[in-house]
Amino acid sequence: MSYIEFKNVVKEYKMGEVSIKALDNTNFQIEKGELVVIVGPSGAGKTTALNILGGMDTATSGDVIIDGKNITKFKNKQLIKYRRDDIGFVFQFYNLVQNLTAIENVELATQICKKPLDPKEILIKVGLGDRLKNFPSQLSGGEQQRVAIARAIAKNPKLLLCDEPTRRIRLQNR
Numbered sequence: 212m213s214y215i216e217f218k219n220v221v222k223e224y225k226m227g228e229v230s231i232k233a234l235d236n237t238n239f240q241i242e243k244g245e246l247v248v249i250v251g252p253s254g255a256g257k258t259t260a261l262n263i264l265g266g267m268d269t270a271t272s273g274d275v276i277i278d279g280k281n282i283t284k285f286k287n288k289q290l291i292k293y294r295r296d297d298i299g300f301v302f303q304f305y306n307l308v309q310n311l312t313a314i315e316n317v318e319l320a321t322q323i324c325k326k327p328l329d330p331k332e333i334l335i336k337v338g339l340g341d342r343l344k345n346f347p348s349q350l351s352g353g354e355q356q357r358v359a360i361a362r363a364i365a366k367n368p369k370l371l372l373c374d375e376p377t378r379r380i381r382l383q384n385r
């Protein structure tokens with residue numbers, strides 16, 4: 212069995228009379244240690260798939276097996292634990308806490324998990340060693356995105372999910 216099995220997953224958003232299938236019978240497997248990139252046009256369902264993998268959204272139907280456990284069957288408490296202990300997530304729009312500095316944003320995430328890495332070391336690794344005490348508003352878009360990447364990595368998660376993690380950095384280097 213693969214580390215991740217996404218089986219016949221449907222995600223349907225209903226808004227009044229209209230319904231949109233963001234995922235329509237999606238299937239894939241990912242092995243342990245694999246680095247996988249999901250590519251597709253805007254609106255294809257990439258963020259939806261990542262949110263379901265990260266336990267932040269639930270599938271309308273289908274099964275999502277992670278490390279032998281079917282997370283679609285998880286109760287709320289199990290999902291909280293799964294997100295906290297197993298998942299690192301880099302959001303498409305960073306979601307940094309605006310009144311905390313770069314290092315405090317990373318520390319906030321590492322405080323709640325079991326075997327975190329050192330926040331300062333990770334921020335140095337992403338090239339922000341001299342921006343530790345800056346607030347998000349004092350950082351460029353690409354720098355904020357690197358704080359978000361550092362925050363996810365520093366949790367030392369089993370599964371690192373990144374939603375367009377280099378978008379800002381890419382745009383800035385054009």
Ligand SMILES: Nc1ncnc2c1ncn2[C@@H]1O[C@H](COP(=O)(O)OP(=O)(O)OP(=O)(O)O)[C@@H](O)[C@H]1O
Binds near residue numbers: 255
């Ligand atoms: N909460 C929601 N309610 C209704 N429709 C939604 C919701 N979230 C996403 N959708 C719809 O589901 C589809 C997939 O959205 P999703 O955000 O997964 O796309 P994406 O592939 O990440 O796109 P992008 O490249 O623009 O980030 C889109 O048509 C979107 O409008």
Ligand SMILES: [Mg+2]
Binds near residue numbers: 257258259303374
């Ligand atoms: Mg998206």
